[in-house]
């Protein structure tokens with residue numbers, strides 16, 4: 254592992270490029286707007302706004318990742334179809350719970366349930382419609398900036414409730430449309446979507462969605478969907494981990510890497526670090542992290558932001574822990590995959 258890290262550092266011009274992490278209390282209520290500052294943000298914390306009934310919480314602000322990515326969470330009940338649009342950034346959805354329909358161009362769509370994933374490739378039209386009583390979705394855009402759009406375009410939201418059921422707020426469409434050019438979001442209200450779905454998918458996904466293995470495209474122009482545990486998987490024998498790859502740098506021209514990591518319990522390991530900003534969000538079990546001699550325990554929905562160059566330890570003391578890694582370039586999951594074998598299962602062998 255050290256060899257791999259050293260090689261990344263070498264590519265980027267030596268260890269002097271790694272900034273020292275800014276210290277402060279690890280667990281926060283609101284994501285800091287400061288680059289190089291590690292933090293743990295508990296589930297349903299974070300600056301929140303009401304975007305027409307969707308409650309958007311900023312998990313990783315654009316400025317905190319130095320422009321690398323923005324991560325926000327979306328909580329909502331059933332809601333109207335969002336405006337069809339496209340932009341030059343890569344956008345990715347990971348459903349934590351509930352359900353949402355995601356539409357890509359005029360021909361593709363999938364029903365995302367917990368642990369399903371969508372990659373909305375740059376320049377392609379897309380939209381979505383929450384359709385469950387309790388949806389929670391993590392949305393990432395790379396490069397970042399979308400958190401600032403949501404903050405500017407929405408109304409304030411101050412409740413600790415995930416969202417306000419039965420009381421959708423009205424979006425000011427004039428304001429939203431007026432802000433879009435500033436964030437390079439191009440509305441395509443005349444684009445059509447395909448709502449001819451069977452078993453949660455348009456025809457192209459019938460043989461695979463939720464029922465068979467799915468592959469990642471070989472270039473960065475194609476949108477795609479990966480249902481829970483059905484993407485490429487790798488077993489890291491020594492580490493006792495199964496890595497489920499959702500996006501490698503190949504699908505995003507090095508802008509974003511996303512994976513799930515399922516891990517067994519084990520002792521506290523040696524510290525590691527990467528030369529890329531990363532966030533881990535727990536979906537099952539409990540993850541321990543240690544940064545700057547401070548330890549935190551993360552459960553469902555809790556997120557840790559680990560700026561590039563930060564030394565950290567991560568481990569689990571419960572039977573099964575799973576988290577999603579969001580990385581603004583090759584990161585932890587890519588490193589683990591390098592030393593891992595192909596694996597057909599979602600859990601490690603007995």
Ligand SMILES: *[C@@H]1O[C@H](CO)[C@@H](O)[C@H](O)[C@H]1NC(C)=O
Nearest residue numbers: 315316319320397398399401
């Ligand atoms: C995102 O952050 C970067 C670096 O701080 C900045 O250059 C860029 O303008 C920001 N993007 C938006 C949309 O504000």
Ligand SMILES: *[C@@H]1O[C@H](CO)[C@@H](O)[C@H](O)[C@H]1NC(C)=O
Nearest residue numbers: 424425426427428429431432
């Ligand atoms: C909607 O936004 C526009 C543009 O920002 C503003 O002029 C208008 O007053 C807003 N309407 C309401 C009802 O707040």
Ligand SMILES: *[C@@H]1O[C@H](CO)[C@@H](O)[C@H](O)[C@H]1NC(C)=O
Nearest residue numbers: 358376377378441443444445
């Ligand atoms: C997006 O929608 C517009 C309007 O229908 C269409 O002209 C354009 O070709 C679409 N883009 C893609 C990539 O399909």
Ligand SMILES: *[C@@H]1O[C@H](CO)[C@@H](O)[C@H](O)[C@H]1NC(C)=O
Nearest residue numbers: 450451452453458459460464
């Ligand atoms: C939909 O799913 C059911 C249950 O798995 C299956 O029997 C059926 O063939 C599927 N429909 C299509 C059109 O594939």
